[in-house]
Amino acid sequence: MINSLHISKTGMQAQQTQLDVISNNLANTSTNGFKRVNAVFEDLMYQNLRQVGANTAEQSELPTGLQLGLGVRTVATSRSFAQGSLQQSGNNLDLAINGGGFLQVEMPDGTVGYTRDGSLQLDAQGRMVTSSGYPLTAGITIPADAESITVSSDGVVSVKLPANPAPAVVGNIELANFINPAGLEPRGQNLFAESQASGNPVNGAPGGAGMGTVMQGFVETSNVNVVQELVTMIQTQRAYEMNSKAIQTSDQMLQRLAQL
Structure with a gap:
């Protein structure tokens, strides 16, 4: 339960970074020679609760393990050098x-x-x-x-x-x-x-x-595609809302536990 709060927080931070990048792209749609930037993300380390391939008996192994992810982080901003018009x-x-x-x-x-x-x-x-x-x-x-x-x-x-x-x-x-x-x-x-x-x-x-x-x-001219940026901005907004909803759900579950 506590992990879900932290994981959703990293998701909201990542989407905020994505929105910052999109905003900079849109602000430079009229900048000569500007090259579009894209945020790059990677998943964080995993909690390995059950090792894949571990022995369950003398001659049998686990086909899958139990790994719980801890969220996401921004690792880079890649710039597209495709030629503008x-x-x-x-x-x-x-x-x-x-x-x-x-x-x-x-x-x-x-x-x-x-x-x-x-x-x-x-x-x-x-x-x-x-x-x-x-x-x-x-x-x-x-x-x-x-x-x-x-x-x-x-x-x-x-x-x-x-x-x-x-x-x-x-x-x-x-x-x-x-x-x-x-x-x-x-x-x-x-x-x-x-x-x-x-x-x-x-x-x-x-x-x-x-x-x-x-x-x-x-x-x-700039190689920013305004339509593409607006679509990405909508996706970013929805992802931010879903992470926010996960925090609300975790809070409600913790509240129910506190009432027991």
Whole structure:
């Protein structure tokens, strides 16, 4: 009876965590490059009250045992890196990656951040930076007198300058990919950081082995499926209610015992 109270409590905590994850997914449905997160659960240890395979007589064994579970816990949050929809923006500084790979940005502490959010802008020095002001590691600077900017599918950035009919190349965008992108550490601001689980980055030009191509004038939207999240939220709510009902039932049974 007391075990049922504790088990139901772990179930309610797990469903609360699931709801927190769903809420974060729904809050980021309009976030460029956001990747959906899913909570992962596992059952807790078991009380082994009767060992399976134990001898019941000289030549007979138990076909099944008696194990009572102690509940559930949250062990991880897995992130889906499935590509979101590519939406045309009409802005020449917006870049979407069609396929695998991440844009590399230089962080204030000198480390490298990785992002799928290609909504870039120019800072006061003409550098291509993210919406948070972090420049690309390629160090691409656009001249102030540039009339237009062109980014090819393989990452070559060129500009049209006055009195010069031929476009001038000002830099090359290089992508990075990981053996286990789900192991990247989320840092907020649409950025990820390398971790022990993700492995070392593999750098390469867009369109190369394992790398997607760059699409100018597009942004990658969130890969959150709103309908799926709402259905999961309803399931979570019902599971929370059932665990709450189990606590109420255990309380009623304990109350009846106290009245004997």
